[in-house]
Amino acid sequence: MLTCKEFLAELTDFLDEKTDADIREKLENHLSLCPNCWVICDTTKKTIEVYKGSMKTCTIPDGVHTRLMAALERKIAAKKL
Numbered sequence: 253m254l255t256c257k258e259f260l261a262e263l264t265d266f267l268d269e270k271t272d273a274d275i276r277e278k279l280e281n282h283l284s285l286c287p288n289c290w291v292i293c294d295t296t297k298k299t300i301e302v303y304k305g306s307m308k309t310c311t312i313p314d315g316v317h318t319r320l321m322a323a324l325e326r327k328i329a330a331k332k333l
């Protein structure tokens with residue numbers, strides 16, 4: 253289990269989809285167990301989305317597509333296991 257300090261150190265990479273799969277899993281695990289970090293993560297994510305949205309208002313941000321694909325891949329992988 254990660255500490256909050258460790259979680260926050262990885263948060264921006266996590267939101268940018270830059271973390272390795274094993275670290276990502278630990279971060280998601282921490283998120284599901286720690287309401288404080290969940291709020292921080294959610295707030296940071298929204299801030300980034302607003303920032304990105306102001307940069308390119310007419311297209312779907314790349315990050316959304318990446319997240320959707322990652323979620324789909326996880327679902328597919330889960331079914332195979």
Ligand SMILES: [Zn+2]
Pocket residue numbers: 255256257259282286288289
């Ligand atoms: Zn925490």
